[in-house]
Amino acid sequence: MTRLIQSLFLLLSLLLISQVCAGQPVPDNLEDLGQTIDKIRSDTKTPGIAVSLLLADGNLWFHSSGFANLNKRTRINQDTQFRFGSVSKMLVSLSVLKLVDQGVLNLDDKVADLVPEVYFDNPWQVTHPLTVAHLLNHTSGWDAPHFAEQISVSDKPVSIKHALEIHPHSRTSRWPPGTRSAYNNTGPLVAAYIVEKYTGQTYESFVKEQFFTPLSMKDSDYFYTDHYRTHAATFYQGTSETPYWHLNNRAAGALNSSLADMGKFLAFLLRRDQSPALLSEQALNNFQQPQASLATSTGLQLTWALGNNLYHANGQVLYGHQGSLPGASAMVVYQPALNSGYVIAANTGGPGVSQVHKLLADFITRSSNPPVVKPERMITDEDKRLSGFYRNISPVAELTDSFMRLIPWSLRVTEQNTLLSIPFAGPKRQLVANATTGFKQQSTGKVVLVQAEDPVVGDVLHYGPHTLKKVSVPGAYLPRIVLVLWLVSILLGLAFALIWIPRKWMGKINNSASLRIRSWPMITLIPLVIVVACLLMIKSSATPFVLAGQPTVLSLIVFFASIVFFLAALWSVRIWYLIRNDKMGRLVRWHSGMLIFLNLVIALYLLSQGLIGVRLWG
Numbered sequence: 001m002t003r004l005i006q007s008l009f010l011l012l013s014l015l016l017i018s019q020v021c022a023g024q025p026v027p028d029n030l031e032d033l034g035q036t037i038d039k040i041r042s043d044t045k046t047p048g049i050a051v052s053l054l055l056a057d058g059n060l061w062f063h064s065s066g067f068a069n070l071n072k073r074t075r076i077n078q079d080t081q082f083r084f085g086s087v088s089k090m091l092v093s094l095s096v097l098k099l100v101d102q103g104v105l106n107l108d109d110k111v112a113d114l115v116p117e118v119y120f121d122n123p124w125q126v127t128h129p130l131t132v133a134h135l136l137n138h139t140s141g142w143d144a145p146h147f148a149e150q151i152s153v154s155d156k157p158v159s160i161k162h163a164l165e166i167h168p169h170s171r172t173s174r175w176p177p178g179t180r181s182a183y184n185n186t187g188p189l190v191a192a193y194i195v196e197k198y199t200g201q202t203y204e205s206f207v208k209e210q211f212f213t214p215l216s217m218k219d220s221d222y223f224y225t226d227h228y229r230t231h232a233a234t235f236y237q238g239t240s241e242t243p244y245w246h247l248n249n250r251a252a253g254a255l256n257s258s259l260a261d262m263g264k265f266l267a268f269l270l271r272r273d274q275s276p277a278l279l280s281e282q283a284l285n286n287f288q289q290p291q292a293s294l295a296t297s298t299g300l301q302l303t304w305a306l307g308n309n310l311y312h313a314n315g316q317v318l319y320g321h322q323g324s325l326p327g328a329s330a331m332v333v334y335q336p337a338l339n340s341g342y343v344i345a346a347n348t349g350g351p352g353v354s355q356v357h358k359l360l361a362d363f364i365t366r367s368s369n370p371p372v373v374k375p376e377r378m379i380t381d382e383d384k385r386l387s388g389f390y391r392n393i394s395p396v397a398e399l400t401d402s403f404m405r406l407i408p409w410s411l412r413v414t415e416q417n418t419l420l421s422i423p424f425a426g427p428k429r430q431l432v433a434n435a436t437t438g439f440k441q442q443s444t445g446k447v448v449l450v451q452a453e454d455p456v457v458g459d460v461l462h463y464g465p466h467t468l469k470k471v472s473v474p475g476a477y478l479p480r481i482v483l484v485l486w487l488v489s490i491l492l493g494l495a496f497a498l499i500w501i502p503r504k505w506m507g508k509i510n511n512s513a514s515l516r517i518r519s520w521p522m523i524t525l526i527p528l529v530i531v532v533a534c535l536l537m538i539k540s541s542a543t544p545f546v547l548a549g550q551p552t553v554l555s556l557i558v559f560f561a562s563i564v565f566f567l568a569a570l571w572s573v574r575i576w577y578l579i580r581n582d583k584m585g586r587l588v589r590w591h592s593g594m595l596i597f598l599n600l601v602i603a604l605y606l607l608s609q610g611l612i613g614v615r616l617w618g
Contacts, residue, residue, distance in 0.1 A: 085323025093307025128176035133292035141173035147549030192251030235327030242327030315370025389476035402609035513582035
């Protein structure tokens with residue numbers, strides 16, 4: 001699942017098409033591979049991590065490192081139960097594709113016709129109706145689930161229909177469905193409800209009957225079963241144990257399974273287990289194929305497929321999904337052409353799983369010959385006009401978009417090269433012109449950037465799952481300049497405080513105006529620091545959604561402290577106005593005046609984005 005709370009801090013958008021690069025030499029044998037996994041686990045302070053690697057020769061290699069339970073020093077084995085989070089979405093899509101195989105559903109069926117009882121708001125219903133495919137490929141336009149949607153409303157699992165009735169306000173399309181992508185957890189839940197309605201079974205029963213039982217996945221389920229209780233790893237947030245969480249969004253994020261079972265699932269995805277045949281070849285191809293969006297219709301090849309993510313290593317496109325819950329993280333990755341794939345599971349969050357993923361991706365592709373990707377056309381003047389700054393206009397969560405828009409993307413197109421710079425995503429990406437008007441990824445040769453006409457905002461670029469709109473140079477630089485000036489002014493204010501506060505105590509500063517104009521800009525920052533501290537405490541909690549999704553001490557402090565920050569910023573301006581002509585040092589006047597002004601700019605921006613008096617539980 002999307003960890004929305006973590007995205008509040010630097011708001012690292014989920015980059016599906018991630019560069020998988022080796023940070024160290026790739027092992028060439030399983031013994032060295034296991035030792036490298038052990039080192040990653042130790043370096044990342046992961047309590048326990050397990051890997052099932054399905055090799056090209058059909059053998060399954062299992063490796064575990066660390067402990068299922070730190071206190072009891074319980075080792076991980078192939079039957080240890082892990083929580084697989086959003087890997088669950090793969091089974092939602094496969095269930096829908098099963099019904100497509102049976103002629104019960106079509107991917108282009110309108111959701112409003114299939115389930116009129118499920119509330120959602122699509123202002124473009126006439127011209128751009130929401131379809132089943134849009135629920136699976138993250139193009140519904142819905143906001144990320146609000147915190148209130150994710151609080152367990154019962155100590156027992158609730159039905160999907162009940163879950164969809166809890167705080168349904170996030171299910172409003174922010175753009176015409178199918179025209180932009182933004183990872184979403186609720187679309188697959190609605191798709192699972194459609195499966196229930198048109199099969200007459202609970203979703204979990206359908207998955208068990210159609211997939212778990214035929215694949216002999218006897219230890220896989222979505223509930224807190226007796227088997228889970230006795231075989232589950234203990235999950236940790238930091239050093240704290242995380243209690244079991246009954247997800248409302250169970251179908252899309254609550255899969256519990258073992259490495260043994262997920263190895264069987266992996267074999268099925270690699271089409272080694274087709275007796276009995278569970279899905280048609282066309283269905284499995286659809287599962288891996290980006291489709292049913294404006295971007296794919298204009299030639300984009302690397303973006304979300306139907307409940308399937310695309311990664312790459314050494315020129316090979318890999319398929320799969322990652323998943324995370326508080327205290328748990330997992331990943332399933334496979335490539336039929338290599339006849340190989342892997343499952344990773346850990347009993348904490350953090351970078352452990354992603355680092356092992358990079359290692360294994362390089363390992364299974366180490367013998368691959370990356371394609372030689374050359375330009376297929378000359379760069380035109382029209383191409384060069386694409387150069388400039390862009391803003392991502394398809395945010396996963398509106399709550400975090402206010403921060404991400406401050407840091408623009410940049411594209412530089414010349415006759416020599418095409419470079420894309422992505423916030424928080426490492427080195428610039430080298431792109432290569434394809435035969436039409438798009439650009440290919442240099443490593444895979446797949447089309448990764450295309451131009452399109454968005455029905456709402458006009459000309460846009462689609463890069464992977466991101467929709468980019470060009471912004472002016474002032475619009476790109478001004479926010480960064482303001483942020484840098486604000487941070488520098490704060491640091492100077494802290495440095496000056498180390499000087500003037502002791503001097504005040506020693507009686508060497510008696511100028512009332514000087515004291516007031518020095519102190520108020522710094523006092524204004526105190527409630528903002530309190531807001532950040534509360535958010536960090538919520539994030540690091542074992543039950544973050546409980547603390548954020550309802551009025552609690554921490555969420556109420558965030559609400560009130562943000563208002564106090566805004567009022568203090570206004571009051572500081574009043575102080576400055578009243579004493580602007582009083583005698584004081586020039587440096588004091590200019591520095592304090594600048595910080596007061598910048599505090600006000602930040603406060604007004606947060607107000608314009610609805611973040612002053614923010615109700616996390618709203």
